[in-house]
Amino acid sequence: MLRVENLVAAYDGIKALRGVSIELGPGEFAAVIGANGAGKSTLLNTVSGLVRPVSGKVLLDGKMVAGLPAYQIARRGLLQVPEGRMIMGNLTVRENILLGSLTRNGRTPAHDLDGILDLFPRLRERMQQVAGTMSGGEQQMLAIARALMGAPKVLLLDEPSLGLSPLMADLVFTALSKLHASGLAILLIEQNVHRALEVAQRAYVMEQGRIVQEGSSRELINDARLIEHYLGGAVAAA
Amino acid sequence: MWIFGGRSAPGDPSETCVGRIVAWMIAQQILNGLITGSVYALFALGFTLVFSVNRVLNLAHGAVFMSAALLSYYLVMIGTPFVIAAAVATVVAGGISMVVEFVALRRLRRFSPHVMEFAALVTTLGADIVLVSLAHKLTAAQTVRFPFGTFPNQFFLLFGLRISLLQIIIVLSVACMLSFLVFYLYRTSAGLRLRAVASSDRASLLLGINPNAVYAQTFFISGIMAGIAGVLIALSFNSINAHMGESYMLKTFVIIVLGGLGSVPGCVLAALFFGVAQTLCVAYLPPGSADIILYALLFGMLLVRPAGLMGNAANISVVGRNA
Ligand SMILES: Nc1ncnc2c1ncn2[C@@H]1O[C@H](COP(=O)(O)OP(=O)(O)OP(=O)(O)O)[C@@H](O)[C@H]1O
Ligand SMILES: [Mg+2]
Numbered sequence: 131m132l133r134v135e136n137l138v139a140a141y142d143g144i145k146a147l148r149g150v151s152i153e154l155g156p157g158e159f160a161a162v163i164g165a166n167g168a169g170k171s172t173l174l175n176t177v178s179g180l181v182r183p184v185s186g187k188v189l190l191d192g193k194m195v196a197g198l199p200a201y202q203i204a205r206r207g208l209l210q211v212p213e214g215r216m217i218m219g220n221l222t223v224r225e226n227i228l229l230g231s232l233t234r235n236g237r238t239p240a241h242d243l244d245g246i247l248d249l250f251p252r253l254r255e256r257m258q259q260v261a262g263t264m265s266g267g268e269q270q271m272l273a274i275a276r277a278l279m280g281a282p283k284v285l286l287l288d289e290p291s292l293g294l295s296p297l298m299a300d301l302v303f304t305a306l307s308k309l310h311a312s313g314l315a316i317l318l319i320e321q322n323v324h325r326a327l328e329v330a331q332r333a334y335v336m337e338q339g340r341i342v343q344e345g346s347s348r349e350l351i352n353d354a355r356l357i358e359h360y361l362g363g364a365v366a367a368a
Numbered sequence: 369m370w371i372f373g374g375r376s377a378p379g380d381p382s383e384t385c386v387g388r389i390v391a392w393m394i395a396q397q398i399l400n401g402l403i404t405g406s407v408y409a410l411f412a413l414g415f416t417l418v419f420s421v422n423r424v425l426n427l428a429h430g431a432v433f434m435s436a437a438l439l440s441y442y443l444v445m446i447g448t449p450f451v452i453a454a455a456v457a458t459v460v461a462g463g464i465s466m467v468v469e470f471v472a473l474r475r476l477r478r479f480s481p482h483v484m485e486f487a488a489l490v491t492t493l494g495a496d497i498v499l500v501s502l503a504h505k506l507t508a509a510q511t512v513r514f515p516f517g518t519f520p521n522q523f524f525l526l527f528g529l530r531i532s533l534l535q536i537i538i539v540l541s542v543a544c545m546l547s548f549l550v551f552y553l554y555r556t557s558a559g560l561r562l563r564a565v566a567s568s569d570r571a572s573l574l575l576g577i578n579p580n581a582v583y584a585q586t587f588f589i590s591g592i593m594a595g596i597a598g599v600l601i602a603l604s605f606n607s608i609n610a611h612m613g614e615s616y617m618l619k620t621f622v623i624i625v626l627g628g629l630g631s632v633p634g635c636v637l638a639a640l641f642f643g644v645a646q647t648l649c650v651a652y653l654p655p656g657s658a659d660i661i662l663y664a665l666l667f668g669m670l671l672v673r674p675a676g677l678m679g680n681a682a683n684i685s686v687v688g689r690n691a
Binding site for chain 2: 199201204210220221225230232276
């Protein structure tokens with residue numbers, strides 16, 4: 131479905147990705163974890179076309195998309211829910227969702243509006259609300275709903291739990307599990323290692339622009355060294 | 369006190385009569401002011417539209433306005449019927465505006481927003497100078513006028529007030545353009561895309577929207593609006609010269625500050641108000657005092673409500689029901 135080969139990206143000549151390879155099969159749910167500044171967002175943004183790769187390949191359904199402008203990559207069904215949500219704060223919830231459906235480009239969505247609102251019932255009551263006035267958690271749901279309206283082939287998510295209360299984060303992760311169960315291919319970036327390993331089947335560990343480890347979530351969650359490394363003080367305190 | 373005719377003692381017909389005439393004159397001035405203001409609104413809305421979506425003060429807007437006026441003049445001079453000349457000039461103005469975007473802004477967008485915003489002032493001013501100098505050469509620095517009879521000089525009575533055919537055309541074209549703009553922005557998917565880019569160009573990219581196409585579109589619509597305003601103003605005053613856009617740019621700054629940057633309804637209200645205030649000042653106050661009063665007003669507004677009449681609450685990216 132999605133194949134990233136030896137992707138290299140740089141900001142002003144400073145490399146942020148040093149040859150990253152990732153593979154995501156149809157209907158698969160994988161996570162990328164790693165510390166702050168490891169290059170996780172850079173990876174997603176390069177795959178999405180917001181950052182131009184220096185070298186390497188990004189293949190969607192076997193077709194090369196690396197180097198295309200971001201809007202064309204989105205139209206092909208590689209949809210990113212960006213870090214910080216980036217909903218259109220001035221538009222209503224309904225308008226944001228409608229905007230998502232403009233990305234379809236002829237694909238039939240696996241979830242229609244009703245299905246998406248069943249997934250996020252909170253949005254249903256708020257269709258006329260100005261999106262910027264919603265809580266962070268509701269905005270995150272909206273950002274995911276908006277991407278789903280575009281009939282994604284692959285859904286990329288950049289730290290959807292960032293700044294959310296545990297309860298809200300639960301709602302979001304539950305929704306992601308349901309989406310996975312319905313057959314959507316998902317690539318999730320998370321700092322919250324425990325949660326990520328709970329919902330994803332496989333995970334990649336990223337460090338300084340490289341993938342340093344990969345394996346099934348079950349393997350990784352039992353890897354004490356890894357958990358200690360990435361959760362650091364948090365585990366020690368727990 | 370004789371402005372209020374009704375107040376004078378009954379049985380003093382002469383005073384009542386004078387009062388009526390003065391009230392009628394003021395009403396006539398207000399009508400004229402509203403019509404002038406509606407053209408200001410058209411011009412200022414084009415400027416605001418570009419600002420809302422591009423975050424750029426397009427200093428070449430006045431030159432686009434002037435280009436349309438001048439082009440319609442040349443087309444009429446070579447024998448084109450006025451209506452066709454006006455239509456062609458308007459569309460070409462939209463085209464010129466797109467070229468301004470392409471040449472002066474497209475390449476700047478790769479820089480960070482604050483660098484781009486400042487550089488854009490310089491490049492759009494450059495575009496303005498190029499267009500104005502070109503017109504200056506073409507007209508040999510002269511003011512040109514449409515030949516007599518280009519537009520029928522007909523008058524009608526409306527509730528006892530005089531209104532010319534041209535004024536009716538002005539009101540109709542402004543109303544059409546305004547309805548089109550509101551419909552386009554709030555009822556079409558192209559308008560939704562436009563407001564999405566106004567809200568966040570980065571998020572728009574991730575939603576499959578090509579911001580460059582939207583930028584070009586806003587400049588085209590904005591140029592059309594400047595073009596229509598240019599032709600209407602050229603006809604109203606029957607006077608066209610290379611620098612005619614400049615005073616309208618100044619008025620636009622006052623209007624958008626009064627109305628609130630980026631607000632459609634604020635811009636229209638402020639423009640109408642400006643038109644009326646200006647007409648009344650010119651009619652009843654010593655020459656030259658109009659500008660003093662209008663700019664004092666602007667200053668006062670900035671002190672009291674820096675965001676303008678309808679700042680923030682209603683800018684273009686905001687939902688339709690606020691429009
Ligand atoms: N726009 C940019 N310009 C220059 N350098 C950048 C830019 N964005 C990211 N970087 C640098 O690239 C590196 C990777 O950043 P990135 O945002 O991809 O990390 P991340 O893994 O997503 O971190 P976080 O978990 O904090 O979101 C960092 O060193 C960062 O400083
Ligand atoms: Mg990040």
